[in-house]
Amino acid sequence: MTMERRNFLKLLGAGAAATASVGLAGYANAATSAGGKHKVVVIGGGYGGTIAARYIRMMDASIEVTLIERNDHYVSCPFSNLYLGGILPDLKSLTIKYDKLAKNHGIKVVQAEVTGIDAENHSVTTSKGVFQYDRLVVSPGVEFRTDEIKGYDQEVMPHAWKAGPQTVLLRKQLEAMKPGGTVVLSIPLAPFRCPPGPYERTSMIAMYLKQHKPGSKIIVLDANPDIVSKKGLFLKGWKKHYEGIIDYRPAKKVTEVDNKNMSVLIEGIDEIKGDVINIIPPQKAGHIAHVAGLVGPDGKWCPVNPTTFESTLHKDIHVIGDSSIAGAMPKSGYSANSEAKVCAANIVALMNGRETTEMSGVNTCYSFLSEKEAVSVTGVYQVNKEKNVIEAVPGSVGVSPDLSELEAVYAQSWVKNILNEMSS
Amino acid sequence: MRRKWSGMALALGALVMSAVAHAAPPSAEMLSNACGGCHGTNGASAGPSMPSLAGQNKDFFIDAMKKFKSGERPGTVMSRLAKGYSDEQVVAMAEFFAQQKPAPAAQKAAVDRAKVAKGKSVYNSACKRCHLENGKDFEEDTPVVAGQWLKYLQIQMAEFQSGARKMSEKKTEKVKSLTADDWDAVAHFYASQK
Numbered sequence: 001m002t003m004e005r006r007n008f009l010k011l012l013g014a015g016a017a018a019t020a021s022v023g024l025a026g027y028a029n030a031a032t033s034a035g036g037k038h039k040v041v042v043i044g045g046g047y048g049g050t051i052a053a054r055y056i057r058m059m060d061a062s063i064e065v066t067l068i069e070r071n072d073h074y075v076s077c078p079f080s081n082l083y084l085g086g087i088l089p090d091l092k093s094l095t096i097k098y099d100k101l102a103k104n105h106g107i108k109v110v111q112a113e114v115t116g117i118d119a120e121n122h123s124v125t126t127s128k129g130v131f132q133y134d135r136l137v138v139s140p141g142v143e144f145r146t147d148e149i150k151g152y153d154q155e156v157m158p159h160a161w162k163a164g165p166q167t168v169l170l171r172k173q174l175e176a177m178k179p180g181g182t183v184v185l186s187i188p189l190a191p192f193r194c195p196p197g198p199y200e201r202t203s204m205i206a207m208y209l210k211q212h213k214p215g216s217k218i219i220v221l222d223a224n225p226d227i228v229s230k231k232g233l234f235l236k237g238w239k240k241h242y243e244g245i246i247d248y249r250p251a252k253k254v255t256e257v258d259n260k261n262m263s264v265l266i267e268g269i270d271e272i273k274g275d276v277i278n279i280i281p282p283q284k285a286g287h288i289a290h291v292a293g294l295v296g297p298d299g300k301w302c303p304v305n306p307t308t309f310e311s312t313l314h315k316d317i318h319v320i321g322d323s324s325i326a327g328a329m330p331k332s333g334y335s336a337n338s339e340a341k342v343c344a345a346n347i348v349a350l351m352n353g354r355e356t357t358e359m360s361g362v363n364t365c366y367s368f369l370s371e372k373e374a375v376s377v378t379g380v381y382q383v384n385k386e387k388n389v390i391e392a393v394p395g396s397v398g399v400s401p402d403l404s405e406l407e408a409v410y411a412q413s414w415v416k417n418i419l420n421e422m423s424s
Numbered sequence: 425m426r427r428k429w430s431g432m433a434l435a436l437g438a439l440v441m442s443a444v445a446h447a448a449p450p451s452a453e454m455l456s457n458a459c460g461g462c463h464g465t466n467g468a469s470a471g472p473s474m475p476s477l478a479g480q481n482k483d484f485f486i487d488a489m490k491k492f493k494s495g496e497r498p499g500t501v502m503s504r505l506a507k508g509y510s511d512e513q514v515v516a517m518a519e520f521f522a523q524q525k526p527a528p529a530a531q532k533a534a535v536d537r538a539k540v541a542k543g544k545s546v547y548n549s550a551c552k553r554c555h556l557e558n559g560k561d562f563e564e565d566t567p568v569v570a571g572q573w574l575k576y577l578q579i580q581m582a583e584f585q586s587g588a589r590k591m592s593e594k595k596t597e598k599v600k601s602l603t604a605d606d607w608d609a610v611a612h613f614y615a616s617q618k
Contacts, residue, residue, distance in 0.1 A: 055457070058465075307447045334461050341457040360450035362458035362508075364501050378501045380458075380508025382450070396508030400500065406579070407500050410462075413471025413575075418461045420470040 038063045038351045041124050041133040043114050043288060045069030045098060047076075048139030048321030048336035050422040055344035057105040063351060066108040066131055068124065073097050074422075077194065078333045078365075079415045080163040084171055085204030086211065087371055091167065094415070096423035104424060117292035119314040135347050138294060138302075138311075139321045139336065140286025142193045145300075148282050150256035157257060157264075157277040161193060173276045174208060180215035184264060184274030186254040187222040188282035191301075193322050193331045196229035196377065198222075198280055200367035203234065205278075206242040207370055217245050219272060221264065223253035223282075229330075230367060230375055230399050237369030237403055254279065285323035294319055301325045306383045306390045307356055309343040318343050326361075327390030329381050334363045337418060338381075358383050359390065366411035374408035375400040452516035455509070459517070462501075468527030472534070472575040479526030484567040485518035498588045526560075528571030528618045535574060535616045543613025546606045550598050559614045570617035577611040 040063055042053045053067040076094040083091055098109040112128035117136065124131045144159065146152045160170040174183070183205055187198040202220050209216040227234055227250075238246050256265040263273040284290070284300040294311050296303040302319040304311055306327060309318045320326075320343050321336035329335045338361040346356045361381035368374045380396035383389070400407055456467070459477065464470050467477030477485070491497035492506035499506070509517070547558070554563050559570035569577065583589035584599070585607060591599070599607075 337461045338458050341460070342454065345451075345454055345457070356447045357454050358447045358450050360455045360458055360513075362461065362505065364462060364505070376501050378504045380505055383447075393508040396505055398504040404500060409473045409575070409579070410500060413469070413474035414462050416471035417464045417469055417474055421460055421465050424465075424470075 039132060039134050040065045040137065040347060040351075041131050042067045042137040042139065043069075043124065044139035044141065044286070044321070045071070045074050045109075046139060046141055046321065046336070047333040047418070047422065048340045049137065050074075050096075050098075050101060051337050051340035052137045052139065052318075052320060052344050052347075053107045054101060054105050054421070055341050056348060057107055059344060059348045060352065061106065063348065064108070065106075066110060066133075067098065067101070068110045068112055068114055068126060068131070069098070070111065070113045072111050075163040075167070076333070076415070076419060077161070077163045077197075078418075080160070080167045081197070081201045081204040082368055083167060084160070084174065084201065085207045085368070085371075087204075087368070091163065094163065094419070096419055098423070100424045101422075114288050115291075117288065117317070119292065119317060122316060134316065134351065136317045137340075137343060137347070138286075138289060138292070138317060138319045138323065139340070140288050140323055142283040142322045142331075143285065143287045143290070144281040145284055146281050149254060149279060151259060152257055152279060152281065153259050154279075156259040156262075157279045159280055160278060161197075161280050161283075170276070170278055174205065174213075177213060177216065177275045179213045181213060181275035182216065182273065183209070183218040184272055184277045185218060185220045186264060186277075186279045187220065187224065187228075188280055189223045189253070190228050191331060192280070192283045194365070195330050195332075196234075196365055196367045199227055199229065199234045200369075201278070202246060202248070203237060203242070203367070203369045206238070206245045209245055210242060217247055219274065220246065220248045221252040221254055221266065221272065222248065222250050225251050229365075230377055233375040233399060233403065234367075234369070237373065237375075240403070241370050283322075285319075289319065289323045292317070294323075296325065306388060307342075307359055308346040308350070309339060318347065327381070328379070328392045329361055329390055330363055330365070330377075330379075332363055332365050333418065334365060335361065337421065338362050361390070364414065366407060366414060368408065368411070369403055372405050372408055373403040374411045375403060376407055376411070450513070452520040455513055456517045456520040464527075466524045467521045468524070469529070469573060472529070472531065472573045473579060475572060475576045476527050476529065477521040478524035480518075480521050480568055481562040481566065482515075482518040482522040483565040484562065485521060486514055487565045488567075489514045489518075496590060498583055526568065526571060529573045529615065531574055531615060536612050539609045539612035540616045542605075543609035543611070543616075546602065546610050547613050550602060550606075551610060553598075554594070555614075558617050560617060569614045572614060574611060574615035577614055578608065581607045581611055 042049045053065050074096050082088045102109045112126035114126050116125040158166045158170040160166045252266045254264045255268050263271050294302045302323050304324045309320050311317045320339040322331040342359040349356050363379045366374045366376045377399045380393040381390050384391045463477050469476040489506050492499045492502045554566045
């Protein structure tokens with residue numbers, strides 16, 4: 001069965017390439033649901049899902065949009081490192097609710113756990129009943145591949161890679177640590193959510209140790225052969241502010257933990273002890289994407305059409321944000337926001353029987369190095385039509401020339417704007 | 425089983441083809457929506473250092489993007505992002521934002537009344553020939569500055585004073601006698617406008 005399916009997918013790829021030039025199906029069928037009104041269901045109330053729901057309603061208020069999210073609020077992962085470092089006193093400014101989204105845009109917000117997706121019958125099963133859709137947007141973020149770290153227990157060694165109670169737990173552990181202690185931070189192999197995130201976290205924890213825990217250090221065990229993002233800038237900031245505090249070790253993959261001894265094992269052998277241990281586990285698409293069969297042959301991420309973000313495995317289901325394979329676009333909050341708008345515009349086009357529009361996306365990621373300095377990476381993205389993948393527009397991708405106080409000021413306004421987009 | 429798969433292959437093949445073969449080039453809306461993550465939905469910014477683009481003068485927008493691209497105007501992320509767009513795309517975005525309803529920043533608390541009064545008189549003597557109607561209107565490629573975020577205006581005015589951001593000859597001449605306090609007062613005056 002699995003083999004057959006793989007072969008089928010190969011066939012499908014070849015078939016699509018061979019017939020693409022014929023292009024007889026530029027316009028999708030409008031209206032599939034009985035009763036006239038088009039229905040879109042969105043799963044996930046984070047950076048992607050909220051924006052997809054809102055923009056679909058902004059672009060076509062005749063479409064009925066239901067947003068399903070398991071929590072009654074959402075805490076932003078971007079900027080949560082600033083809480084660990086002590087720049088933010090709590091997570092309040094990073095927490096959004098859905099009431100205004102519902103009120104201002106007529107989005108039906110349902111707090112429920114999604115348990116299944118029936119692609120054939122166009123329905124979503126949840127803890128609060130079954131929802132029918134004409135098109136479905138799946139934006140579930142990431143799930144952790146904890147099976148790759150033997151003994152992993154997030155209550156002992158928090159990941160804090162989904163902001164909320166986990167972030168608070170890690171902060172409390174840092175506060176409780178004795179001066180002169182050791183923090184261990186484990187970074188998984190790329191790709192993972194927020195490529196510069198672990199290095200920003202390293203900076204923020206080092207800043208906290210420098211200010212509050214004299215004599216302490218942070219050992220960074222990176223499974224990658226080198227710093228994944230903004231390398232030169234992070235090294236510069238670490239040298240400037242945290243000399244002797246950060247011990248960065250590349251190509252060190254944590255494969256096992258010992259919760260009693262508070263230690264981690266690298267490739268099952270080399271043992272490193274820590275007073276506080278922050279394990280960021282390797283990642284894959286959100287759980288529901290696996291349940292629904294949206295994950296590609298790599299077993300981790302969801303292949304999508306780069307113009308519409310429609311799954312290449314299931315018709316009428318779109319996958320955006322961290323779970324999707326969006327070519328050169330990184331797994332960031334800004335990318336999810338941008339992808340959601342592309343997806344929304346093309347869902348509205350398809351539902352109205354109009355031509356779709358090529359994507360144009362943006363990513364901007366800020367990282368803080370100290371209380372007042374930040375750096376950024378940017379990119380503008382479009383589809384390479386020959387290769388049918390999302391690529392960066394040459395010249396648009398780059399990092400800050402130096403640590404910048406001005407960028408820290410802009411970053412603060414960025415987070416206000418992007419969270420405001422998601423919640424108003 | 426095999427028959428079922430091949431049937432699906434046909435259906436899916438058509439699906440995949442549809443979006444690839446016949447998507448129109450990015451529309452003004454598609455291009456501009458991507459800016460909203462920083463500049464707010466339809467260019468109405470909610471962050472004090474991030475300028476609103478809603479209702480901005482089209483020619484100013486085009487000129488600003490050109491100068492970010494060439495490096496003539498100092499920038500952070502915009503110096504890089506501007507390079508991602510063709511001249512035609514920049515014009516499309518300029519038109520999109522010019523058509524959006526201006527969104528005066530919600531910043532009552534930040535604006536100082538004494539500075540606003542002083543700023544009004546500085547404005548009348550040095551600025552109003554080009555920044556028309558208390559900064560609500562424009563001439564040629566001057567920006568709409570009324571109701572813009574105070575923090576953003578202050579950052580820009582600091583760059584004008586330091587010489588990092590170049591001024592036209594006309595502007596250089598007009599502002600040559602302004603003190604740092606005068607500049608700041610004008611920022612408060614513009615920010616206070618609705």
